[in-house]
Amino acid sequence: MLTVLLILIPFIAGLISFGLKGSGPKVLGIISSLATVVIAIGTWCTFRTTPDSLDFVADWIPQLGSQFRVGLDGMGVMLCLLTAVAFLLIFITIYSRDYEKPGSFYGLMLLAQAGLMGVFTAYDALLFYIFWELALIPVYFLCSLWGGEKRIAVTFKFFIYTFLGSLLMMVGIIYLYFQTQDHSFSWAAFSSLPLGPEKQKWLFWLFFVAFAIKMPVFPFHTWQPDTYEQSPTPVTMILSGLMVKMGLFGLIRWCLLLVPQGVGMWSDVAIVLCIIGIIYASAIAMVQNDIKRLIAYSSIAHIGLMCAAIFADNEQSLQGVLIQMFNHGINIIGLWIIVDVIQQRLGVKNMDQLGGMARKAPRMAIFFVIISLANIGLPLTNGFIGEFLMLSGLFEYNHWFMAFAGLGIILSAVYTLGMIQKVIFGESNELTETTTDLQPGEALALSLIVIMILVLGVYPKPMLDLVSSTTEVFNKVF
Template identity: 85%
Template sequence: MLTVLLILIPFIAGLIAFGLKGSGPKVLGMISSLATVVIAIGTWCTFRTTPDSLNFVANWIPQLGSQFRVGLDGMGVMLCLLTAIASLLVFITIYNRNYEKANAFYGLMLLSQAGLTGVFTAFDALQFYIFWELALIPVYFLCSFWGGEKRIAVTFKFFVYTFLGSLLMLVGIIYIYFQTPDHSFSFASFTGANLNPEDQKWLFWLFFVAFAIKMPVFPFHTWQPDTYEQSPTPVTMILSGVMVKMGLFGVIRWLLPVIPQGAAMWSDVAIVLCIIGIVYASCIAMVQNDLKRLIAYSSIAHIGLMCAAIFANNEQSLQGVLVQMFNHGINIIGLWIIVEVIQNRLGVKNLDQMGGMAQKAPRMAIFLVIISLANIGLPLTNGFIGEFLMFSGLFQYNHWFMAFAGLGIILSAVYTLGMIQKVIFGQGNELTETTTDLQPGETLALSLVVIMVLVLGVYPKPMLDLVSGTSEVVSKLF
């Protein structure tokens, strides 16, 4: 029942928020996010003792062989916890912000959280697809109504990409459904479907393209920088911190178990695309003057490494991916919180218009340095252990792949340290001279991020233990 509550609480709260006025929506959002964090922690504790109690099955559409089937393994627990924490951090950060039609804004944010949680808990393919769409639809409206000047064109591009990807996945789901022995959408039936190597050869691309768009992986990435730039920053936090993990999750949960031979056939091609994306996105990030676009391209490079490590397909690389999914989500949300603070204070995103902010906002400067160093995988920060395991796994698979992917570490350090220098060091200007330091809510949110950065950097064992079962099972699939 805990698993169902993770979906129901934000879903019901989101519907209620549409009818509230004044400060009601933001208070409800805060209460809902706190409740889901508590329940997510409860699922972690329950998973360690009685994992079967996290499964729930109910009749839904029996005529189609589809049931409402939710459950959690270590990966699901981790991603539900990330989703809950991300939502809480967002609501803390924006609590003192005023949004036009706040009831709709908070309602859509909560519905998106419900959809994301549904994706990470679904063990029925049709249910997975419905939640996949439910997570995306609110984001479309959030970007359309509260985005930047170019929001309409950018949101349309985002919609076209995601719609085409979802359509391809739906075709694959329907085809596999008819190959199952009992004409069922259940995960067990899909993994036991009668798919010969030729079927898997083309089915792989239906699912991979859908998941690659969501991550995104080169060359399906072009929607992402524009969308991150034009979306309201709280939405960007969810997009980059949690929603991109839908693609990685889809590969691990559905693509590898259901189409293992197809994945084995095309793994080298997938890794090459990921490595091209790592180097390309890192090089583009190095020449960016727009802070939001720099972080957007940085995210493409980090996700590309995670996707490459998945297809290296050994237990070490997969465990690194699963740990890094959580840690990257925390780190990138921390960076977006700082972007929100800077944009709120200065009204600009151009790095050339910043500088000297350490003098006027020392707390913000300290947080920016710590989170940025975690984002490039400095030892004793949470970003290190996942990257170490992923590169180790890639080396076991192919040392040349690891060498080229490793360029991302060097380039990441270049553009990240350059960004730090331009934002907080150097001489101030008319804009930065009037900057004020963090407000209490912003300080609280960033403090929580830094605590997780340092604790999981020094002692990553709880997270490694949580995902070890998933990495062990998946690594034996092909």
């Protein structure tokens, strides 16, 4: 029942929020996110003792062979915990801000959270697809209604990309549905299908393209920088911190288990695409003056490394991907919170107009430096262990692939340190002289992020233990 509550609490709260006015949606958002965090922690504790109790099955559409079947493995518990924590951090950060039509804004945010929880818990293919769309549709409206000046064109591009990806995935799901003996959408029926190499060869691309668009991976990435730039920053946090994990989750759950031979045939091609994306996005990030676009391109590079490590065909790289999904989500949300603070205070995104903020906003400067260094994998921060495991796994798979992927780490340090120098240090100007330091909600959210960065950087064992059950399942694939 805990698994169902992860979906129901934000879903019901989201529906209620549409009818509230004033500060009601804000308060409901905080209450709902706090309750969801408590439930997510409860699933972690339950998973350590009685994991089978997290499974839930109910009749849903028996005529189609589909059930409301949800459950959690180590990867699912970790991603649900990330989703719960992320929304709480976002709602704490924006609590002092006023949005036009707050009931609709918070309602759509909570519905997106419910969709994300459903994606990470679904063990029925049709249910998975419905939750996949439920997570995306609210984000489309959030971007188009509360975004920047070019939001209509950008969100239309975002919709076209994601719709085509969803369509390809639906074709693959329907094909597998008709291959099952009892015409069932259940995960057990799909995973037991005796698919030959030829079928897996083309089925791989139906699922891979859908997930590659969501991550995004080169050359399916062109929607991402514009969408991140034009979206309201809380929505950008959801997109970069959580929704990209839908693609990685789908790749691990669907491609590695359902079409392992297809993965084996195309793994080198997929890794090459990822490496091109890593170097390409890093090079573009180095010449950006817009801080939102810089972080957007850096996210493409980081996700590219995770995607490449998935195809490295060893347990070490997969374990690195799983822990890095959580750590990247925390770090990137922290960066977006700082960007949102700067944009709210000064109304600018161009780094050439910033500088010298360490003197006017010292607490923000400290948080910004710590989170930025964690994002490039500095030892003793949470970003280090995941990157180390992923690069080690790639090295075991192919030395040259690791060498080229490792360039992304070097380039990441270059543009991240440049960003810190331009934003935090140097001489202040007339604009930055007017800035103020963090408000209580912003300071609280960033403090929680820094605590997680340092704790998981020094002692990552709890998270490694959590995801180890998932990597053990995939031993038979490697």
